[in-house]
Amino acid sequence: MNYRLKLHTVFERENRQIKFFSSIILIVFFLFPQTSNASHIVGGEMSYRCLGGSTFEVSLTVYRDCYNAAPTAVFDPIASIGIFDANNNLVTSLNGVDSGQLLIPQTVDDTLEILLTDPCLFPPSNVCVNSMTYVDTVILPPISGGYQLVYQRCCRNVSISNIINPFYVGASFVINISETALLECNSSPQFMSQPPVFLCVNEPFVFDQSVTDVDGDSLVYRLCTPFDGASFDVPRPQPPNAPPYNEINWLSPTYTLDNLLGGIPLQIDPATGIMTGTPNTQGIFLVGMCIEEYRDGVLISETRREFQYNVGLCSDLTASFDAPSFQCGDLEVNFQNTSINSDEFFWTFNDPANPNATSTETNPTFTFSDTGSYTVMLIADPNGSCTDTSYMDIFLEKSAMEAAFSYVTLDCTDSVQLALVDMSIDSVHSVESWLWQLSDGQISTEQFPLFVVDSSQNLLVTLTTTSSNGCTEEAQQSIPINLIPSNLLPSEIIICEGDAIQLNPHPPVGLPFAYSWIPDDGLSANNIPSPFASPNENITYTLTISDLVNDCFAELQVDVIVLDNPSLSVQNETNGCSSEETILTANTNLTQANFLWATDAEFNTIVSDSSTLTVTPT
Structure with missing residues (x-):
């Protein structure tokens, strides 16, 4: 058998490529479905009008939070109003009524106006309440004990402060049409105004919650406890559950029917329906009110309204603005209006050379006639009843300062030592402070700082100087930073006699460098980045790399060892x-x-x- 022998000498090296395999990480997101009983109920009320005979018009109004409610928490497209008799049985024999339910589509959609007792107070912008009114007619023949009309929905806002477990508590909006009302064609009282959407904490309020009654009956107002209704699991029962209904549970002892808002009790005048109070606690509070209707001393009807009161901080109308209190070298001043709760403004600039100079712009710009001190005035809501005025003194001065600097690079091997030299002057005042800012994030307040920059880049240097009179000036330069790596050459290269090898095969690209090799024995050239070397004996080459822009250089060395050819x-x-x-x-x-x-x-x-x-x- 023939055998082959292969010799690998110790100075032969094999380049190996290392392959990296990326792993794909799969992240699985589990999505949890939103339930249809998202909290949104703010309140509601129901009323009726007799149109003649046994025909009655039924009106239901439901209120929802239109700022904090979930996107799925919308009004029912069709309201299911259950009709029950005095024995709490569903009445299914009425004409035009579907299995004891009066099904009413949406009729009027509206957004409640936020009204405050004090016109100079303003609520926050994150309060919003929508109302949806459902109106339809139904024929209700007289029956013993009359009818009970009910609409149920869950759930309430989780943020309600004065009831237990509000997120799991629903609502039952109920109105009874008594036997007397059926026989005498009575209409229930009708609310004349919307409920108060927002109350200012620690501010007294007066709201008219009165109703009007076309029959001229006697009316008595009182605070009452709202009914619970529906459930978290069945938020929209159709038909509604049968009466009677449990009242919600107040979060006692802090909150009770006698103290719905905590602190100073809420009150309602039993004869006028005027609601007064001074809430001293921020929060969201459920409030119920009932209006009893008496005829000849006999109770014939009760109308209920429940609503969620927001109590929070209100803001005043405030005039304020920003402008430089001290400005150098420019007589034109920009004014930034920061007033609150006003859309109309009036400015005066008090320039003696231009005494009639005024503005009604929100953010005006004004050019003063000369340097000096001026008092600027801003009036917010100048034509309203809640006017506020703000003043500010500004001082204008000319600047005699010129910011300037130069630089020197002291070392550029692997990093650059950058010395910055301040050359700023002020012909009138002295320069008192310096702020150096580099685009790589470094800063200094020294007059002659030394920075170390560890990467090649075009470095933007900004110098801001401040004089003793407060004026500031700025100077900028873009400085090319060119690092010379110290590891371009290995310490030693081994070759065989008669071979050639390229020195510095991977020089920096695109940088303004000059190259010089000494000695030039065995080199293909002595002024290029990567010459070929074929010396006859061991030799040490010295490479000098010079940065032609920043007058900086580095010296590197490599030993070339020449071995005899192997036998x-x-x-x-x-x-x-x-x-x-x-x-x-x-x-x-x-x-x-x-x-x-x-x-x-x-x-x-x-x-x-x-x-x-x-x-x-x-």
């Missing part, structure tokens, strides 16, 4: 007769070498990696 021979030694083993020994003139024995010229089958090979005849 290889094989010694054949046989033990005993021809049938015994043969020992092949490889010899070389190298002090260190690796050996490979193979049975083919391509070295596909390696049989030994030592200097000897024992061969046994087969």
